[in-house]
Amino acid sequence: xxxxxLAFVSPCFLAVLNSVKTLPEIIQSPTALPERLAVExxxxxFTGVQLAGPMVNSFLMSAAVIGCLVTIAPMAAWSLMRRRMxxxxxxxxxxxxxxxxxxxxxMVPLLQEFRLLGIQxxxxxxxxxxxxxGLPLCIFIYSGFMASIPKELEEAAAIxxxxxxxxxxxxxxxxxxxxxxTIVIFWGLWIWNDFMQxxxxxxxxxxxxxxxxxxxxLSDQYVKNWNYIFAGVVVLSVPVTVLYVAMQRRFVxxxxxxxxx
Amino acid sequence: xxxxxxxxxxxxxxxxKRVAAVREGLASLVLCGPAVLVYVGFIVxxxxxxxxxxLTDWTGWTRWPNYVGLANFRELFHDTxxxxxxxxxxxxxxxxxxxxxxxxxxxxxxxxRLRRLKGLIRALFFYPYILSILVSALLFQYLANYRxxxxxxxxxxxxxxxxxxxxxxxxxxxxxxxxxxxxxxxxGFFSTLYLAGLQTVPNELYEAAAIxxxxxxxxxxxxxxPMLIPVITTASVLALITGVNLFSQIVVTTQGGPxxxxxxxxxxxxxLGVLNNRQGYASAVSFVTFAALVGVAALQVALxxxxxxxx
Numbered sequence: 001x002x003x004x005x006l007a008f009v010s011p012c013f014l015a016v017l018n019s020v021k022t023l024p025e026i027i028q029s030p031t032a033l034p035e036r037l038a039v040e041x042x043x044x045x046f047t048g049v050q051l052a053g054p055m056v057n058s059f060l061m062s063a064a065v066i067g068c069l070v071t072i073a074p075m076a077a078w079s080l081m082r083r084r085m086x087x088x089x090x091x092x093x094x095x096x097x098x099x100x101x102x103x104x105x106x107m108v109p110l111l112q113e114f115r116l117l118g119i120q121x122x123x124x125x126x127x128x129x130x131x132x133x134g135l136p137l138c139i140f141i142y143s144g145f146m147a148s149i150p151k152e153l154e155e156a157a158a159i160x161x162x163x164x165x166x167x168x169x170x171x172x173x174x175x176x177x178x179x180x181x182t183i184v185i186f187w188g189l190w191i192w193n194d195f196m197q198x199x200x201x202x203x204x205x206x207x208x209x210x211x212x213x214x215x216x217x218l219s220d221q222y223v224k225n226w227n228y229i230f231a232g233v234v235v236l237s238v239p240v241t242v243l244y245v246a247m248q249r250r251f252v253x254x255x256x257x258x259x260x261x
Numbered sequence: 262x263x264x265x266x267x268x269x270x271x272x273x274x275x276x277x278k279r280v281a282a283v284r285e286g287l288a289s290l291v292l293c294g295p296a297v298l299v300y301v302g303f304i305v306x307x308x309x310x311x312x313x314x315x316l317t318d319w320t321g322w323t324r325w326p327n328y329v330g331l332a333n334f335r336e337l338f339h340d341t342x343x344x345x346x347x348x349x350x351x352x353x354x355x356x357x358x359x360x361x362x363x364x365x366x367x368x369x370x371x372x373x374r375l376r377r378l379k380g381l382i383r384a385l386f387f388y389p390y391i392l393s394i395l396v397s398a399l400l401f402q403y404l405a406n407y408r409x410x411x412x413x414x415x416x417x418x419x420x421x422x423x424x425x426x427x428x429x430x431x432x433x434x435x436x437x438x439x440x441x442x443x444x445x446x447x448x449g450f451f452s453t454l455y456l457a458g459l460q461t462v463p464n465e466l467y468e469a470a471a472i473x474x475x476x477x478x479x480x481x482x483x484x485x486x487p488m489l490i491p492v493i494t495t496a497s498v499l500a501l502i503t504g505v506n507l508f509s510q511i512v513v514t515t516q517g518g519p520x521x522x523x524x525x526x527x528x529x530x531x532x533l534g535v536l537n538n539r540q541g542y543a544s545a546v547s548f549v550t551f552a553a554l555v556g557v558a559a560l561q562v563a564l565x566x567x568x569x570x571x572x
Contacts, residue, residue: 001378002378006385009386011400011403011445012389015400015403018403027414028414029414030414071295075292075293078292079289085293086286091293094300094305095296098300098304100554101304101551102505102551103508104508104530104547105308105311105550105551106303106304106307106308107547108311108534108535108544109540111534113303113306131303132299132302132303133303135296135300136304139296163284164288164289165291165292168292193393194393195394196509214395224406224409230403237392237396240391243391244388244391248380251391255450255454
């Protein structure tokens with residue numbers, strides 16, 4: 001099974017190996033070891049492909065999306081799950097339905113909407129999309145987690161005269177921390193890795209997030225410079241790999257807790 | 262307690278109640294408002310607008326769309342490219358559902374049986390799932406490239422140059438290329454679902470089976486498989502949705518080619534609406550697709566709700 005597992009991820013090993021070879025070496029034999037380490041490939045990732053700026057942008061975008069999501073999603077989830085609200089049931093169903101909508105359905109009108117709002121091809125548009133798109137799943141995950149938190153604390157606080165917002169902020173939100181961490185990890189990973197949404201919403205010309213930048217580099221070139229491509233791929237995959245290795249248990253738990261889409 | 266005449270207390274009581282109700286309402290607004298606003302603004306509204314667009318011939322250039330009634334929907338039924346896209350999407354979906362339910366289940370059962378290095382091996386199979394779609398697409402493009410790809414280079418090195426194929430350019434092979442890419446990325450996720458399901462099998466069952474002298478195969482058939490049936494339902498629905506929505510992988514690899522061979526329905530919508538400025542018609546296509554998906558979605562919602570109850 002170990003052999004099978006290693007064979008399964010062998011394309012990744014090939015990428016790492018070939019990222020330190022020159023292009024002729026790669027084409028001659030994909031599996032041979034290089035004569036010397038071609039470190040200049042990695043330099044080129046920053047000088048030629050210019051990934052440094054986009055890396056900062058992607059990081060900031062991830063942080064912004066996560067910040068918005070972990071602020072507004074748990075509030076809504078708590079209110080929908082635990083408080084008696086007019087239209088609460090309808091809203092719950094509305095958010096649940098959001099889990100099933102494929103992106104292609106809203107893609108075209110969404111672009112028009114951004115154009116009408118005058119924020120076409122901007123980071124703001126991408127942020128708005130990522131947050132709205134992530135909301136149903138976040139609310140779903142938070143609601144699921146909330147079922148495991150006892151209600152008594154909230155009830156005691158209410159009897160002591162605490163208003164709903166104070167109850168949420170002082171008691172519920174801190175209790176949701178494990179769930180918040182899961183969401184930070186997953187959305188951090190997804191927003192960093194995202195190519196498609198950034199490509200469609202920001203366009204390839206202005207989009208300055210990591211994978212759009214890599215794509216631009218790819219489409220600017222007539223010949224595929226596999227050495228640079230692999231170096232870029234490795235550089236961009238290091239953060240997620242580190243995150244994954246460090247947080248492996250949480251990953252599996254988070255997935256099986258019902259976070260799927 | 263001094264006795265207060267009832268008539269004097271009641272209006273005050275009522276006012277207090279009203280104040281409390283207003284406060285509760287305000288709290289709901291603060292707590293739910295942002296979420297509802299963003300969600301309705303950027304998900305629900307575009308979905309509704311999409312339906313409105315589908316009744317127009319809008320190209321995005323004119324200021325206001327032109328109402329054309331159901332013309333777009335009539336065109337749809339004679340659109341051979343659309344029908345081909347449906348056929349291709351269904352073919353990929355069928356392969357993926359089969360692989361992600363049966364293949365992932367077998368893998369999970371084997372992984373569950375491991376004694377040593379369980380965590381490491383599991384992590385290896387899961388790893389592709391965390392890679393960006395562009396990364397996995399590039400890795401597969403490198404493997405499959407005709408002239409300089411790893412697969413063909415190795416075949417030629419082994420003297421099997423005749424077996425070298427244009428994996429991405431040959432219309433007969435490219436569906437399997439797309440399938441392999443999606444399957445590789447998703448296998449870890451689906452087997453994780455099954456592994457979680459296997460954790461719920463009570464140990465007593467295994468012990469009883471061991472006492473009865475059951476082999477690994479009959480343990481699987483008699484114990485694990487029946488216990489996994491709920492997971493199979495979930496996994497097959499999720500695989501179905503993955504297949505029907507197949508889209509990004511096409512954009513980053515074949516872009517629908519060779520010719521129009523790998524147009525999925527999702528890619529066709531993108532091609533029409535984003536690349537070719539036929540917003541009206543693209544909306545009609547997505548609306549019809551959505552209508553077709555409602556059955557699947559209803560099934561998923563039912564499943565999710567059942568899950569939500571369990572949680």
